[in-house]
Amino acid sequence: MNTPTFTRRALFLSAALLSTTTFASPLADRLERPSRLTAKAQFAPLIDVQRVGDQLVMVGAEGHILLRKADGQVEQTRVPVDLLLTAVHFVDDRQGWAVGHDGVVLHSDDGGVTWTRQLDGRVINALMLEWAQGEVERLQAAASVDEQALESARFALDDIGAGAEAGPSRPLLDVWFRNAREGWVVGAYGTLLHTADGGSTWAYVAGLDNPDRLHLNSVMGLDNGDLLVAGEGGRLYRQSAGLWQPTQVLTPASLYKLTQLHDGQVLAMGFGGALLRSRDHGQHWQAITLPSATSLYGAEQLADDSLLLSGQAGLLHSRDLQHFRVLQPRNKAVWLGAATLPDGTLALVGSRGLRLLGREEIKEYLQ
Structure with a gap:
């Protein structure tokens, strides 16, 4: 498993920036070391922004999380990790989550003023290993052994194990919560996790048709209750009524972002000017x-x-x-x-x- 040198919506970042934000210090240091407060934070790379009430919450390089207050003042908050943060999502004026490299998930319950760590790559590795081992054991114990499925499960176990040996090296690239309890995060190597208790516990989701574990770059829920996940190779995954529908390949280009417009249309966008829209909640798509x-x-x-x-x-x-x-x-x-x-x-x-x-x-x- 190769260590990725990218983030969702941040493929432009230079090797120099990545060397400082991704590889500059040992993995454990970044997860345990608070982000450094600096007056120049608002001029450093920022990856995502969301309006929360009458203020902005922004996340970016070196664990920076910034708040722009209603009076125009920009303040850097104290963050418990020093690594690249890639996405932020608030469900209301108080409850929000941010994700980033090394599988980190941060949570705020006061509108972004303070943050605590809920999850990191070490826990994700353990969850994935538990799933893979369970899948191998389940297939081995079946009355009629599916040799192809068993071989695939063994490969997944070996691959996940090799990745775990490298440490918490699974970047998370997007986050979306339906409410203050239920949410999803997605990331590199097909990582998809779900929580039903506000992030206190997480479960690895293995239901996607993604045997090559292509990177998942964006996740978003729709107003009809469906869930969309977009990623590498133009893949679009849609969950409807709790079931994953057949995978769609919208374009050869990787998709970086999903958004739903006021009129209900859904847009998917990404590499090389890829832009597609759906008028039926992601069932059919038209290139723009x-x-x-x-x-x-x-x-x-x-x-x-x-x-x-x-x-x-x-x-x-x-x-x-x-x-x-x-x-x-x-x-x-x-x-x-x-x-x-x-x-x-x-x-x-x-x-x-x-x-x-x-x-x-x-x-x-x-x-």
Whole structure:
């Protein structure tokens, strides 16, 4: 098993950045060492952002979690780990989770002010080994042995065991919670875990048709109760009524992000300008042609229902998902995500940290 040098929506990160955030210190050190407080945190790479009430919560390199308060002040919170954080998700103004490298899951119950560690790669390794060993034993004990399935299970056990020997080296790349109790995290090598008690305990989910354990980059629940997971090789996995449906291959390109629009449409986006939409909760998909093949990492629907896509070469804006305009704020950067504040200010996060665009500046770009 190779150690990955990527994160969901962060494939752009240079080898230099990865060397400092991923390999700079022993694995145990990163999990046990708190993130360093620095006045420059908001200018370091930020990977994800979510509006929570009237403030922003942002996560990024070296365990940085930042809050932008309603008064405009940006504060760095104390975080118990010093490693790359890749995604954040709040279900309300208080309950939220962040995930990152080394299989870490962090939880906040006060709107992002304080964080505790709920899970890490060591526990994930144990959960996966327990599942794989149980699968081998189950198949061996069957009245009629399925030799092919048994061989696959033995291979999975050996592969998971080899990965566990490397330590907690399973990056988590996305997180989504249905409510304050039930949630999912996804990550490298087909990692998918589920909790039904707010993250106190987790279970490894092995129901996906993903024998090659391709990376899972994005997870999202829909308004009809279905769950979608997207990842490497354009794979789309959909759980409906508790059952996993046949795997769909939407595109040869890897998918990095899922989002649902106000009208119920679902978008999947990713490498090389891959953009697809579904009008029936992920059952069928239509490819959307873009003016450039730039990789896409995030989406934000604005107050007028137009869409802003963030990516490798800047921003794409569209009012109808047919015509797109390429935008690039003056300080050029790779933008990984965006969020709109109550006053109409647009917050962008990416390779150069946080960038705020006021309403007048937004109008200038969108004219």
